[in-house]
Structures are given as structure tokens and as C-alpha cells.
Amino acid sequence: MEFESAIYFSNTSFVCTSRFWFNYRHVANTLSMYRTVKRLGIPDSNIILMLADDVSCNPRNKYPATVYNNANRLLDLYGDNVEVDYRGYEVTVENFIRMLTGRVSPDTPRSKRLLSDDRSNILVYMTGHGGDEFLKFQDAEEISAYDLADSFKQMSEKKRYNEILFMIDTCQANTMYSKINSTNILATGSSKLDESSYSHHTDYDIGVAVIDSFTYYxxxxxxxxxxxxxxTLQELFDTYDPVKIASHPGIRSDLFNRPLDKVKVTDFFGNVQNVELTKSRYPLLQDDSVDEEPIFFAPNNTLPAKDHLFRSFLVEKSSKSSTLFGVLSALLIGYVISATVI
Incomplete structure (x- = not known):
């Protein structure tokens, strides 16, 4: 049977590499993108969320158990079915690379695995504090542009993706995708070399910035x-305004095989059902393969008994009749013998 086309699966990985209260905006960045892809249909089973998760219940949070991305506080990002897969000190460079490449221990639960293959379109979003070709993880370690490029190379060799969209919001973000050399990877970042990325605005009631400009726009x-x-992604990238964002976002598409004006936003940010079309009718039943159900008749050979319940009734009735006949025969024989003796 010949298949005409196949539609790809979407998987996402959201990584907030910061911790501590004053990095509130990085948590809000990550949860905002997480909420967006869920709204567009990607289920939690296809999302890996890595988050320090130390902001919502921080003693300094005036609004406990909440995270907002706007000073008007109309939308609580933390209050609606947030599933954090890697929490706190689980957010490490090693765990991130193992998750991408699939090199996890056998006892790693399904929720911590990126279950992708060569039909998967993957969105990788990262935010935190960075510099020239590095991104800090919780102020304790760093992932370099070489580490990231090597991880994507392994994914390519192991056929773990169809296409990747890499998006990063940090200082000097564009340097993080400079070493990538694997095909079918599209990358965008918030700022160029030697340039900082800035927050968009502050909520003065809680005393911290609540979102970064690049993610906001x-x-x-x-x-x-x-x-x-x-x-399309081209339409998204066309909205990038260095004046509003206060930095120069970058786009790298030389490794990507499709024109950006043909790539739908939902190819990465939304869920596309897996549909396969065939050019021929699938033979569910063949005319000569359908056997007629045998017809059973009642004992007088006049009443058809196609019903399964009626068949059971006939079998039970026949069995009871045979038993009754046997009892009567035994009684009759006993009566004859006793009469003869007398």
C-alpha cells in the first residue's frame, strides 16, 4: 500500500536556566511559552518543562502560588495544570543534554524523556543569563555553544527530529547558535554579540521585572x-523591531531546508494530528471472505434458531429432556423388577 503524505508530530522543550527571586522574569518567560503551545494543542506528554520552580511560593511573593507575565496580573501562568518535569536542582546541563539526545538511564520515567523520532518537529526554548557562546545554569555551571551544537548533531545522527526551531532569550543570545552545523535547524535569538537583552517592564507591587522584551513581543x-x-514564521520574524525589543534579534536559516514563508507557526508551536493518506481503498472485507452464519433448527426442524440466546435455550432444553428421560427409564425398570419378584 502506498502512502501519499505524512504530517509530523510536535514536541517542545522549555528550559529556564535561572533560579532565585530576582530572576522571576525568566520563569515567567518559560511559563508564557509553555502556556502558548498548550493553548495551540500540544499536550503535556509532548512537552518537557525544566524549571527551578522557586518563585511561585517564595516568601517575597505578595501573591502566593502565582506567576504573572504582566503588571496587570490578569493571567496566572502557574494556576492551570502546570506539569514541571525537571524541577529545582534537576535542571542541569547534563540532564538537558541527556534529555535531548535520549541518553538517559533505563529507570528514567516517561515524563523526563523526549520521545521524538525522524517525524518530530521540535521547539527548543531557553532563557536565563548568558554571554558570548555560553548560557549559565542556575549560576553554578554553563552550557556552551559547542555543547549545544554537539547535542543537535547527536540528535541528527540518531534521527531524533525532522526539524528543530531553537529559540533563546538571553544576553548575547545569537552566539549560542553560531556553532550549530546540523541540517534542518532554524534558530533565533534575542540579541547579538556584545549586546544585552532587557526586561520589558516591572511589577512594582512585587518589586521585580515580570517578562523579557524578546519573549513579550x-x-x-x-x-x-x-x-x-x-x-508563518516569516511573518513572526518580520515583527522583530530592535527599537521596541531594545536589542537586535537574530535569525539563522542557512541550515533549514524550507523557505520561511512556507513554514507555519503551528508546525512548531501547535499540535498537528498525524494523518496518513492512501491512494487506494483499504480492503476491510472481501465479498468472498464473508461466511454466512449457519442456521440452527429447533428439534421439529421447523423453527430457525439464529439467535445465540435461543441456541443456548435449545441446548439447555435438550439436556434437561435427556436427563428426565433417563430418570423415568430407571424408575420404570425398577418397577418391573419389583413386580416380577413379588
Missing amino acids: NLEFLEKVDQTSDK
């Missing part, structure tokens, strides 16, 4: 997208 576009949208 990406969300401004993504909030207008639904699952049936035809908006």
Missing part, C-alpha cells in the same frame, strides 16, 4: 494565532 504575535492559523 513573540507572545504578542503568538496570542493572535490559533490551531487553524496559516501565519
